[in-house]
Amino acid sequence: MPVARPETSDSRVIAHVDMDCFYVQVEQRKNPELRGLPTAVVQYNSWQGGGLIAVSYEARKYGVKRSMRGAESKQVCPQIQLVQVPVARGKADLNSYRNAGSEVVSILSGKGRCERASIDEVYLDLTDAAETMLAEAPPEILEAIEEEALKSHVLGLDNEEGSEAKENVRKWLCKTNADRRDKLLACGALIVAELRLLVLKETEFTCSAGIAHNKMLAKLASGMNKPAQQTVVPLSSVKGLLESLPIKKMKQLGGKLGSSLQTDLGVNTVGDLLQFSEEKLQQRYGINTGTWLWNIARGISGEEVEGRLLPKSHGSGKTFPGPQALKTISSVQHWLNELCEDLSERLQLDLDENKRIAHTLVLHANAYKASDSDSQKKFPSKSCPLRYGAAKIQEDALNLFQAALREYLGLFTAKIQGSQNNQWGITSLSVSASKIVPIPSGTASIMKYFHGHQPSSSTKQSQDNFIEESAPPPPSGNENYLELNVDKPQIELPCEETTIKYAVPSLHQLEDKNNLLNDQNPCSSLKNQAQDEFMRESLPLPTSGSEHFSGVNESQLMKNSCGEDPSVKLAMPGFRRLEQKRKTVKNKGTSSILRFFKNQDPSSAPKKLEHVENTEDAKTLLSVGPQSRSDSSLDHNQSELPKAGPFEEPGTSSAPSSSQYEQRRGVWSFNTDEIDPSVIDELPPEIQQEVRAWLRPHKRQNVAKRGSSIADYFLPTSL
């Protein structure tokens, strides 16, 4: 059996792509008259001109900075154009930016594994693409190197006097006797240049990028030359780069940890870290952080680019600063209702477009309490199983809030004073949905694969665990959840081992998400313990117990549950639609980003990209390699882009025979420990990622020492 050799991080090709002042660009695309002008995006114009959350590079020249007030920015830059963030339900509405970010992700995910790091940042693992290019069309044989690639910044590349910078870059990119890893980076640079061009042509957004051998260095590099430029970090430049880099510039070291490094250890640059042994760092900062620090000092970062195009959670919140603090339950209820509506809408979209379901509802708040001894006590967060439908989320959120408020106030009696402010005020509220998992799709293939595998042992304890987890205890002091748990029928599944459980849906049940959400058949749809829980919570309430609020509107509930409002669907394009759009766009592959803007009349209406002259576009260069780009896209990011399959294309799938039906709807269980890892490689590619996610090793606990296993970390290489 082959020993898994940890691949040295040095031979990967990783890119970090960072949109330039993204919110500003979104607004400038919406209103092209703003292009080229000093512009900032501001929210809540009411107070001091609102707070800036994005500033164009033209405005930055005047010293305008994020977190400035609108009025403040006018003082240093009187001509500045301030654009307000859209407002919906009384709060800032960031949906247009989220959607714009999705546009970008859908383009960038076309090449290699892609991780959505934030609304405007993406990591790409371009190793495979770069390897392929190196093997089939290395830069040295290309007579014409993409203009945009020639404008790359290559760290450590000495600019010889008298010769053009681009000429130097060309030489570096095409150097025949270069280290193989440098050649891979060169290929990465070419690919990224093309991708950035593609993004620009399809979205009108510029971005900056860093290309390096790991995420940390790529992220560092992407911020070094902005806007609309890219930076390459060859292996040989790493030591010099980190040596003088202020410690606080490193991601994750911009806060307290970075300050501690400076104050407690006298570390001012990343290079200063080199003198400390790993043990020393671990002793002071813990096993994980210590090792991490020791590694980053050497430019080592083994973090993988996760193939994840969608957010792991959704949240909606609002602050109520100072005098606006909420002082009555009913005002809290009002705002919770707004936030929950917003959240519910986004959850429904996620379900419709991405076939994902969230399982946990979390409420956060901040509060002040005048005059008490422990008035600085934090307002506790509370969570509960998430039930779909705006009305239910609202109801649950309010219950969570009341439970938290009781705890905060130190009250353990049943009632909270209705509208009397007992010196408390809520200064912020937020609701969020987490534990989002894909609806079982492709599950049948997994089942088929594991068909015949029988659990080798039976553990009573694990069964007990499962039952217990299916009926989580209610938030403390909350009667409603007691009621739910008592009154609702418990779902018991005849399982022996419970590491992973599947209840496989029938086709017709998945065809209609009404069935999915409201189905009363315990054996239908939904995989694993958490989803069973979800289903249980989605069952209609037996009778009362939830009638606290007269505002609950049943039709509204149904509308949200069913998500049939077409306007909502149009508001947020799904990836599939974007993918289609992308394929229809053809552009010239040779124009540089600067040329793009030079030719663009700022005062004219936004240019329709589809009208750009057609030629063989940038994709030509990108799609080197045996497989088509759509193939590679799906392979790398399958878990995020719901691929059309038997469960999602009911029209194309025939009804299963009754025997198949019985087979598929059966409940399965198996222990992940019993899965032979080598067998995963033989799974269909689109299944592999899902299975690997179950088996992925967790981060070391603060007990095991580094070195207990050589596979635990990357050995330092030739840095």
Add this chain to the structure above:
DNA sequence: ACGGATGAAACC
């Protein structure tokens, strides 16, 4: 008691 809204992740 305005750096807001929103995420991710480590920690305990």
Add this chain to the structure above:
DNA sequence: TGGTTTCAT
């Protein structure tokens, strides 16, 4: 776990 804290943009 769930809840808290940190960090980032």
